[in-house]
Structures are given as structure tokens and as C-alpha cells.
Amino acid sequence: MNIAIISRGEALYSTQSILKAGTARNHVMEVLDPSHCALSIENGKSVVRYHEELVEDLDAIIPRIGASNTYFGTSLVRHFNSKGVFTVVSADAILQSRDKWTCTQLLANANVPIPKTILGMNSNIASLLSNFKDQAVIIKILEGTHGNGVILAETYLNALSTIETLKTAGIKFLLQEYISESKGTDLRVIVVNGVVVTAMKRQSMEGDFRSNLHRGGSSEKIKLTSEEESVALQAAKAMRLGVCGVDILKSKRGPLVLEINSSPGLEGIENTTGVNVSKSIISYIEKNKI
Numbered sequence: 001m002n003i004a005i006i007s008r009g010e011a012l013y014s015t016q017s018i019l020k021a022g023t024a025r026n027h028v029m030e031v032l033d034p035s036h037c038a039l040s041i042e043n044g045k046s047v048v049r050y051h052e053e054l055v056e057d058l059d060a061i062i063p064r065i066g067a068s069n070t071y072f073g074t075s076l077v078r079h080f081n082s083k084g085v086f087t088v089v090s091a092d093a094i095l096q097s098r099d100k101w102t103c104t105q106l107l108a109n110a111n112v113p114i115p116k117t118i119l120g121m122n123s124n125i126a127s128l129l130s131n132f133k134d135q136a137v138i139i140k141i142l143e144g145t146h147g148n149g150v151i152l153a154e155t156y157l158n159a160l161s162t163i164e165t166l167k168t169a170g171i172k173f174l175l176q177e178y179i180s181e182s183k184g185t186d187l188r189v190i191v192v193n194g195v196v197v198t199a200m201k202r203q204s205m206e207g208d209f210r211s212n213l214h215r216g217g218s219s220e221k222i223k224l225t226s227e228e229e230s231v232a233l234q235a236a237k238a239m240r241l242g243v244c245g246v247d248i249l250k251s252k253r254g255p256l257v258l259e260i261n262s263s264p265g266l267e268g269i270e271n272t273t274g275v276n277v278s279k280s281i282i283s284y285i286e287k288n289k290i
């Protein structure tokens, strides 16, 4: 098959890993950098040009759309989709998972357990904060990644002044119950085509509460409990993502889903667990194209 990875980073570990897995299965693999793609509708048909050349022979795409490129990246995915090219994650699913509030709403609709979360659009800040009864509260901007844009406000005054600042800057945010018992750890679960492929536990750097590996966290391979596994699968299904990374916090009341990533980084998970996630992504395409 002809398979393209949609990515601005050909040299990135994740892109290289998928290229290698596809080539090993004798597929013709290429990387399409969205910044060199042009989209048009001609005679009612979706047309994609890459460096001026028509792209017409693709069987499947693997979108790896960065947060800075969401609009054009998802538009490109939708264009390929309308040309009948199979995609492992749809444009709508990418958009829905990228916005933390939309993601929270969809997870809740599907009865996936999540921390108590409130959209910070109410003008009465005292009333917003009264939901957390003087407890520490997490404040998140809606489209942050890699732990940037997540704040732990440990006092009422911290929370109040942070919220006032975000409102003044016109930044949308949500408030979330702080799950202190997770102690800076979370679980990253990779789900491909409705199956858990592998999972790791991430631990934040000393003194931080954010376990993102980009922030210097450490990781180890783990075996999930059946409850954790079923919550991860429920979450992937709710967000209609064929490939995703589900982040779970262990809480006193069981596993809670924090967020879902439609382009999960592969370096940390493959190196930590020794599992070839890229190979599962290629098999998913093979199963769906037969």
C-alpha cells in the first residue's frame, strides 16, 4: 500500500519509527509535510498538491498533527478522507480530543470516569472556586500540551489571581479537582483499533506534579488492572480515535481519564516498554484496507 505520514517532523523519532514499521511490511511509505501541501476544491472534488504535484495514489494516512498546526493539519486530513483515503484518526476526532473541555464533555457523555471539571467561563470567580471548598485546584488552558498550560493553585488566593490573569488575557481555561493521591504519577495507555497495545507509568520530576516526559518525568512499563484497561478502551471509543494515548490518574475512587492524545509520542512508550507501537498502527491500516 501507499501510506503517508502527515508530519512536519520527518526526523522525529515517532515519524521514523512508523516509516520503519511500514517499510518492514513492504509498504511504500512517505512523509507529507503539511506546510508544503496545497488544498483546493476543483469541479467539486477535493484536490491535494504536494510541492505543486498532485497527490492521487494514497491508500492511507497516519496524521501526526502538532498543536501549532491543528487547523490546517485537520483540514488536510479531512481532504484526504473525502478522497476516500483511509485515516487512522479522523479530522473531527483530532479536533475534539485537542480541546480539553470538549474532550471532557464527550468522555462524560460516554460515562467514562473523569475528575470533577468546570469550564471557567463564569464571571463570578468566587462561585467557580466554591466548587473546590478551599482545596488545591488545577487550572488548565484548553489547548496546552506537554504540561505547559497546567497550573496547580494550592491556595484560594493563588487560584483567584491566576484566574483573574487568564481572564484579563482572554485565555479560555478549565478548573479541575486536584487528584493529590496520584502523587505526580499517571498512566499512559496506547490504544490501537480498540485494543490496548501497551502502557507505562510516568512519574514527575522531584518537586513537580506534572508527569509529562517532556518535563523530565521518568517512566516504567506496567501491567494495567482490568478496570484501567476497560476505562482506557471506553475513552478511545468515546473519542472515536483509531490510534490514541489515554492518560489516566489513579485516584481513591478508581482510574480517572485526564485526556486523550490523537498523536501520542512514540519515543517514550516504545523505549520504556519495548513494544513496537508503530507496527500495530501499520497492522491496523492493513486490517482496514483489505
Ligand SMILES: Nc1ncnc2c1ncn2[C@@H]1O[C@H](COP(=O)(O)OP(=O)(O)O)[C@@H](O)[C@H]1O
Pocket: 115, 138, 140, 144, 145, 146, 147, 148, 149, 150, 176, 177, 178, 179, 180, 182, 184, 185, 186, 204, 209, 210, 211, 212, 247, 249, 258, 259
Ligand atoms: N486533576 C489533576 N490532578 C492531578 N494531577 C494532574 C491533574 N491534571 C493534570 N495533572 C498532571 O499534569 C500532567 C499534565 O496534564 P494534562 O491535562 O495531561 O495536560 P497536557 O496536555 O499538557 O499533558 C498530567 O500528566 C498529570 O501528571
Ligand SMILES: [Mg+2]
Pocket: 146, 147, 212, 247, 259
Ligand atoms: Mg497530558
